[in-house]
Amino acid sequence: MSEKFWVNVEDKVVVESVLGTEACQFLISLASDNVLSNFITPARDLGVQQGLSKLVEGSNWNYAIFWQVVSSKIGGSALIWGDGHCRNPKEGGAADKISGEDSNFEKDVVKKRVLEKLHACFGGSDEDNFAKKLDGVSDLEMFYLTSMYYSFQLDSVCGPVESYKSGKAIWVSDASSCSHHYQSRAFLARVVGFQTVVFVPVNSGVVELGTIKSTPEEQSIVDMVKFIFTVGGSSSSQTTKAFPKIFGHELSLGGSNSQSVNINFSPKVEDDSGFPSESYDLLAIGSSNGCRSDSNKIELFPHLNPMIVEGFNAQSRVSGVELSKDDALPQHDERKPRKRGRKPANGREEPLNHVEAERQRREKLNQRFYALRAVVPNISKMDKASLLGDAITYITDLQTKIRVMETEKQIANNPQQFSVPEIDFHSRHEDAVVRMSCPLDSHPISGVIKTFREHQILAQESDVSTVDNDKIVHTFSIKTQAGDAEQLKEKLLAAFSK
Amino acid sequence: MSEKFWVNVEDKVVVESVLGTEACQFLISLASDNVLSNFITPARDLGVQQGLSKLVEGSNWNYAIFWQVVSSKIGGSALIWGDGHCRNPKEGGAADKISGEDSNFEKDVVKKRVLEKLHACFGGSDEDNFAKKLDGVSDLEMFYLTSMYYSFQLDSVCGPVESYKSGKAIWVSDASSCSHHYQSRAFLARVVGFQTVVFVPVNSGVVELGTIKSTPEEQSIVDMVKFIFTVGGSSSSQTTKAFPKIFGHELSLGGSNSQSVNINFSPKVEDDSGFPSESYDLLAIGSSNGCRSDSNKIELFPHLNPMIVEGFNAQSRVSGVELSKDDALPQHDERKPRKRGRKPANGREEPLNHVEAERQRREKLNQRFYALRAVVPNISKMDKASLLGDAITYITDLQTKIRVMETEKQIANNPQQFSVPEIDFHSRHEDAVVRMSCPLDSHPISGVIKTFREHQILAQESDVSTVDNDKIVHTFSIKTQAGDAEQLKEKLLAAFSK
DNA sequence: TGATACACGTGAGAC
């Protein structure tokens, strides 16, 4: 079926030059097997966009991808693109290395053609062809956008699967090892120049982070990811609506499409192997499915997986998730050490349920503590009380900082509110002379001119000069009709008194 | 001894017109009894300034005062001025009502004279007479500064004492009740127009908050105060030094004066009445003793209590505190409810120590939780796990907010770095014509003119006009000597390329 | 050896 991919040999060469040979082969096999149609893809909006964006924005990470585990109708499970967030390095020294050298119009055109091809091959329609909307495609974007079309069988070998099956985070921070973990995406990854890639297993999938900066392992980042995707980074300001419940557990609706439903189902575990206390909720903390953010604030909604199986209902989803959990989740094989505390002392097993529930509650609380440690810098001591104390002072510090900055901003934005300009107004027979005077640093030159424009005033002369060391005088004359002059004066005064 | 206070009748009338009759009498009796010399005043810097400022700055509170409990050498205890923080309402609608009407120079002079008088009466030297440093005295400042000279015997009746003895916070949010609780300070309080006053009992004293805004009771504020003054709002970034220990408990040194020592002593309580788990540490989180903050950033160090007993040592302090705790601290008389959990079941009393320690640990943790609730807005649910989750998302939200604002600020500060102006430069025989053009919003008008001044350039003509809707063109001609023209052009370009 | 911190099982209130 490779005929679908290119119509001639030149095409093949072009595509391979962009994606690399390995990636081409991999994607072709995926496309021709029509792999995606075999998966029960749960929902288009997983509500993780905000979490991903939180991870990427303001950090050194260039992108974050949530690989979602789905169960195949023909048996087995796989990780497919769930959602992602990508940030173009514009500020900072972290420039896109290769594309910085030879990014030219021609190359962009090629890249866009390849993306369009991929889009078509995986069944995308023409309307949602995001490639056309792009003006230029950086190498990072190229890597990110092609990643959307990948999926990894759980019996294959690659970074995300490895991490998911072992239940352990993988942190690779040198370029060569990165290549190995990117597997078939290695070519593009090398082009971008990723130095660090991280896979973090979370409920229902794996989160992948990548950056072109070499970043040593940080447990706090892993904890942060786990918190956002496992414990639920929400329940805060934005989403306070009560979730409907099913089986006594929370049920989060996916985005605006009320038909696509995520069940948060916490299966009973009889033995305490694995993570008995992890709640499997993935709270809805955002909307949109795939996002590219850069300085131009372009957002993409590629609407991937266009041929997913429709018409599933909540029940089938539950069993689907349970299936995938059951057949492919030896997450954390080794028993948790349970270092302290009373020995089990299980004389009877009558109240085992209560014990288990309490265990889960404690574990949940501890997860929160770990997550809190991850976001609070300068933890003085490692015990819980100190942590809380540090968190509190940190919060109040942040609050004051924000307050200070906000007042600063207000002052900066409305300098005239602290120094209303003096306005002399002399009406003459056919025109008027206006003389505005105010401190140098806060002269609202743009404000003056915008006010002109708003009232369709044509300034004939417009002279600025300084007097008294720190005052600026702006003199201009305008054409007026009778009566307009006074009106304008009032308008100007009003405009600059805010 | 009222002769000391005024030399003639007119003086008395003047002082009474400022302070009110009642306050005058009260202060005179204090001054003449030389009350302060009877107290064992522990340290000049209590290290609570930062805590007080944290409470006041960025809130609606106009001031915060820490009334410190001290034991008298002649028996009994009293609350005396420990430290305070006062914020002048400049922004916001909360203007100083009365002084807004008739604040004039003459009145300020009178106020300052009264303050000087008070200062002298209570033994202040001339050098540390802060009144002279003030340019004007608002009514709020008048109230605040005179409060410094107050002290309240624990057998008297007034807001701070009431709160301290009962161990309960007092929250009064209407003007008339406020007056009652201010007692002898009521006159000045009315002048300022306080609508709300709060007394929060903390270890070793009472914190008083006041505001001219009517503020309904908020437990979170009380919790916050208790956290800062009881649990210790520090242990964060700024103070990470290890405290020396005494009796296995933390010992916080007071400020820079290593002679003045605060002992954090957690007395053993045999029954669990009261607050058995409160640790009596008052961590050092600041320095300075009394602070007035306003837009002019004047800070006062009045060095009150100039005749305190010197030469006390750590031991005497401990006993002093214990004494005051013992004879006047039925703090929280009613037994703590202990609603849930296993019943005591005290068969033996051998491991009672361990049990007690664990109790204290739990209580400390809970105090932190309460305090955390106080600083995190929008708590979704009241349970601990949700609280932690909310706190985490709140922190990350604040962090991103700060990040965003910081980048915004950078952009705002250097607009030219994003739009280097075009500069046309035409050198003529005796002068030069410069034409600068750049986007309207970022026109560095002040920058241009400052550059002129820096290089002693006299602009002969200076005309601004707009073209193309969003560009501003600034044309000016300058006198030049030979060779200067090119140099100026370079200077201008350099200045605006940052 | 004591002080400290944590986890565990458990009883019980709350919804």
Place this chain on the structure above:
DNA sequence: TGTCTCACGTGTATC
């Protein structure tokens, strides 16, 4: 009713 949360006493690891 069950489910959830909490506090308590306790065992134990760490320093």
